[in-house]
Every structure is written in structure tokens, then in C-alpha cells.
Amino acid sequence: MNHSIRAPRKLWPDYRSVWRWHFYAGLFCTPFVLWLACTGSLYLFRPQVEAWLDRPYESLRLDGPAASAQAQVAAALAAVPGARLHAYQLPLTAQSAVQVLVGRGADEYRVYVHPQTLQILKQEREEDRPMRFIFRLHGELLLGDRGSMLVELAASWAIIMIVSGLFLWWPRQAQGLGGVLYPRLGRGGRTFWRDLHAVTGLWVSAFALFLLLSGLPWAKSWGGNLKALRQFSSQAQVQQDWSTGSSSEAARQAAMNMPAAGGEHHHGNAGEAAGPQDYGALDRLVATVQPLQLPPPVLITPPSKASPAWSARSDAQNRPQRVSLTLDGASGAILQRQDFSQRPLLDRIIGVGTAAHEGQLFGWTNQLLGLLTALGLITISLSALKLWWSRRPDGTLGAPALLQARRLPLALPLLLLAFGILLPLFGASIVAVLLAEWLILRRIPQVCDFLGLGTVRVSATEA
DSSP states (O other): OOOOOOOOOOSSOOHHHHHHHHHHHHHHHHHHHHHHHHHHHHHTTHHHHHHHHTGGGSSOOOSSOOOOHHHHHHHHHHHSTTOEEEEEEOOSSTTSOEEEEEEETTEEEEEEEOTTTOOEEEEEEGGGSHHHHHHHHHHHTTSHHHHHHHHHHHHHHHHHHHHHHHHHHSOSSOOSSBTTTBOOTTSOHHHHHHHHHHHHHHHHHHHHHHHHHHHGGGSHHHHHHHHHHHHHTOSSOOOOSSOOSHHHHHHHHHHHTSOOTTSOOOOSOTTSOOSSOOOTHHHHHHHHHGGGOOSSOEEEEOOOSSOSSEEEEEOOSSGGGOEEEEEOTTTOOEEEEEEGGGSOHHHHHHHHHHHHHTTOSSTHHHHHHHHHHHHHHHHHHHHHHHHHHHHOOTTSOOOOOEETTOOOOTHHHHHHHHHHHHSHHHHHHHHHHHHHHHHTGGGSHHHHHHHTOSEEOOOTTTO
């Protein structure tokens, strides 16, 4: 009489199981990784691009004193009828055009005003500015909040892809450092592509994980949940200087278009201008803020529903340099100053992460590091596609085979639960995929075979 003895249950997933997770994660998120790497590389150079685009407005000829800030704002508002002042940007030099941000309805406009003649040199919607367009491509695929959630989902799976890739890279039977720390470029064929994929993945993995994690606070779902948790534990209204999707920016825009509570009264439609405004305080505030030489760009904003008092802020991309001021419009005095070091710890962590993510934390070397990381992600993505296509059997997706009669490792459900809690969209997608597989995909043999959902007998040496 034969008694079958079941093998002891493993704690951690085996190589082939992790390979399957890596394969499916990569197949889904590789197109998004390529997209994010390309658009992110462009956005790294936002300061240089915007400085180049603004060159015609930085060396203007003046033959007399500049007009008052109030007159410059009035000229900008006249160029966009029905608009309301959002911010007055301090010019970089005496020869620079004055840039005035005004809002009308759902749109925000940037108006370039000659500081002396008050001639309108240029006006454009903020959303039409080239780097703003790249920002929307990168973070939302031009699809608004839905695009932000899709990018977040892809980023979540990319984290799984990188973590599982590091597990697969770990040397088990390596002879020397070739294929481990440096690629064996002379081998050719599959070895060349495998080494290019694995070794490049090793060197960029930490930087790629940082980029993915530092981008999550901007995402509609993850960032919105974070803000909700902060608000739940705080008695005051949580203010943060980053947005969480298009809807949050639209809400901020609408609030800036409306008067401060207790201020002007407006009986028109929400988001419309409240009629003629008095910006006489602006000249006093410019005289107060300009000598401080805050890191540019420096924006002075009037009272609104978004902020009840006059304020000024440095909007530098290197966020640890940012300063916020609360101002008294009547006297021009500074009522309160908040430096970056005075912000809540979480805001500082996210601010530093965002500055590094955008390549602005430590100068051009930060930009170069970001560019090299993006090129590394492009390299591992293209090499992965090459490896997959060359080994993919005809008529199937080419997923690594699942061994038969393998018991579920103890750690796998715990790992999935942990990742699902930390990355909620990933957790929701796992539930959706498992339900779809159980209820539909496994009941259609052709689909099951194509996706590689079945099990096969594989020898121990192959496993």
C-alpha cells in the first residue's frame, strides 16, 4: 500500500512563481514605463525649456520708469475680460516682462505685460504651455483623474515588477560577476539581452523605485487617500502645495475665482469674476516682498476663498527653498513667514522627494541622474520585449509555466495583502484579476492556454 507524502509547505515563493509574477506585471506596465520614462525625461528640463521660451520677454527696452503693479494687473485683466487676478509674478529683472496669472471660469491664463508701456506681449492658457502639456501627458495621459488612476495602477505594478526582478537577479549559481554586476556584451544572442536586462535593472532599481514612490502623492487615488487620512487626524484644514489630480486643481481654481469669506459679495455663477477689484495694496506688497529676494518664481496672490489674506510664496521647483508669506494689504507688513523647515514632517519628505523626482533638488547632476534612470528603464523595457518575443511560442502569450501540485507559499498571501494595503489600486486589481480568472478565463480553454493559466509537469531541474 503506497502512502503519498506531501512536501512541506514553503515559506517563500519559488523562482518560477516569482518569474510568473514578474512576467505578468511587466507585460502590463512596460508600455506605461516607456511612456513615463520618455515624458519624464522631457519634464526634467522644464527650467531650461521655459527659460528658452521666455527669452523674448526677458530683455525688453525701457526708456522710463515702470508703471505701477496695480496698473500692470489692470492691463492684464483687460486683456482677458471677466477674469480675476490669481497671482502677480515678480519680474526677474527690471527689463523682464511682468507675468500676471488671471482666472476666468475653468481656465487660468498667463499674461505677459510690458512693465512700462503696459502693452500685452503675449497671453496663453496655462494648460497650453508646453511643459504643462508634458506634465499632463506624464501624470494623466491627458485623461484627467481617470488617467491619473491608470498611471497610478501601472506604477503600482511597476513596483511589483522591480521587486520581483531583484529576486530573479539574485545570483544563485553565478560564476564570477559577469551577468551579475556587468553585462557580458560579447556573448551575443539571448545571453546579451538577458544580461542587458538584468544588470541594467539592478543598477536603476533603487532610483526607479524612488521615482515611482515619490510620484504617488500626486496621484488621484493614492494622494487623495493620503490627504483624507491626514484630514481625519487633523482638526485644521489640511493645506498642501501639490495637487492630486485634475479635479483637485479645478477645485483650487474655482476657489481662487471667488472672493474671500466676509469680503466681496457676488451673486453670479460660481467661478465667475466678482466685478471690479481693488488691487491698490499690490504696490505696497511688491515693495515689501521684492527686497527679500526669495527663490523665483515669486507669486503675490490676493485674498480669495482659497486663501483669506494677501500672500506671497516662492514657487521654486527645488521645494526645500520655498517660502510662504502672509501679508497685510493695508500696511504692506509681513504677518507670518513659513520656511520649508517649518512645514510638517510629511510635507517636507514629500517636498524633497518631489524636487528630486523633477530633477531640481541638487542642480544639473539631479537632472543627469534622472535622465540616466529613465534611459535605464527604457533599456530594460526594450530588452524585456526582445526576450519575450524571441521565446514566445506561437499562439500563446509565452508566460512561464506554472508547476503542478505546488502548494501556495505561506508568505505570498501576506505579501499580497501588504502590497494591497500600501498600494490600494494594486490590491483592487489583484482581486479583479483573480475573480476574472476564476469566473471566466479558466472556463474558456483557448483563453486559458493562451494566457498560460494552466499547470504543467516540470522536472525539478527545470524548476
